[in-house]
Amino acid sequence: MNGMSAAIALGKRELLRQIRQPSRIVASIVTPLLVWVFFVGGFSTAVGGAGQTNTDQNLTAYMIPGVASLTVMFASIFASISLINDRHEGVLRAALISPAPRWSIVIGKVGAGALVAMLQGFVVLAALPFLGVDMSVLGVIGACVGLGLISVALIGLGLGLAWIVDSSQGFHGIMNAVLMPMWLTSGAVFPINDAAGWLKIVAMANPLSWAHSAIRSSLGMPGIEGTPAGLDWLISAAFAGGCIVLATAVMGQASKRR
């Protein structure tokens, strides 16, 4: 059994569903654009203009990677919640009784979901040149990879949770309770390096902080200081990989629900 073929087929199905639902296309473009406009417009006025070139002091520019990751987070929740309906009514029931390995279902869902989320995050990152941040092609690619790792991790986490939780309301409640504090303490809205002692400890223990650090480093912004080079990438990749393994393990359990 070629699990990768099954994963690719399931990923293609997710992308086709995205394309064939105009409301989702509109939402996936409009949401980051609105975030972009209000954050750039609002914060640039509040902190003294978008023309500042010193990224250390330009709060608007500082927040853009965090806003991009917030966009990715919402897209990831959306991608993983589909599992609940899919399992009860959709094509996933056929996938679960097929010889395709469970990891191929996870990879298919995560791959397509992360691609869409990453593209939405990229739309937000496109604000940075307007805020005086010079972005190299490599830097943009690095930042997108960082966003992709966040998305892979969050969709993996979401799939594992969606497998256990039986209602979309319950899923939303738990995801928001877990992910919002993770995002808020990840350095998305304040620099970790200058944070108070206890907050810095919480932030350092938060895998999303390291993903933000990796994204910022790619874009020439300061990441988490005083740590070995590449550690942020290593932790981000390990978090993403760990969440995939977790989702596969959880989905590997046969259900006793009807």
Next chain:
Amino acid sequence: MKTIQFDQLRVVYSNKDGDRIALNGVSLVIGRESIALLGPNGSGKSTLMGVLAGTLTADDGVVHRNYENGLGVVFQTPALDELLTVRENLALAGALHGMTKDAAGSAIVSVADALELTDRLDQQVRHLSGGLKRRTDLARALLPGPGLLLLDEPTSGLDVEARASLWSALDTIRNESEMAVVYATHMTEEAAKADRVVLFADGKIVIDGAPSELIEGLGSSVLRIRLSDEMHAASVVQWSKEIGCPSVSRGKEVLISHAKPEHAGKCPGDPESVTLAAPTLEDVYLWHARSNFSEGLL
């Protein structure tokens, strides 16, 4: 040739209201034949289908599988992606079963032809009628050429014409292959199409046999008696014993097997109606239902 065998399957659902035994020591051997699992809602049919499909885990018991190309499952509602076309849904099913693109492509053409879906291949599933969706779902299940096909109440929600069309398609496919077919239903006319009928009650198998054998078990005629008052039922049952015919009763109705034409006019107990007829599978169902099912199921 044995396709699947299960021994002493037991499934218990637990919730805050307590435990409910859905399967209580169910054993069966299935060859290359068609088997109808017949029974009312809650009798354990769908739970057994879930265990056979691998979507439910039994608390106890063993399942031995001996079939090639995996199994195809048609659920109570179609397991199709409404936003994908029929062809895309079938291609996805092929990929999930490890078929190459070429193999899936020719299987799609072949199964679409057999189920008269060729003209619909490039239509999105959401634009199909209920009957066509079911046929597409059947095509999805049949695509890899499974050794075992499971159908869980495949005609629920379909109108008469769509139901007839689905059974006709299924008969065609069955005649051309050697796969075993197991389907759950609560309709006796659908169960009568099977090689074997297995009747479920309260998570147990009550009776198992060919439809003709089961019908013959009630003799050449049955008397269906409807009484004006439930209190007369005991006297009718007593009378059936005196004439040497077994009977079952529930409420105002009494069913007497192995009846003779002369019995029809001699029934005591102020009957509202007395009907003498050759037994049907429905009589078999009612007979065992009244003997074995708990009140709540009827």
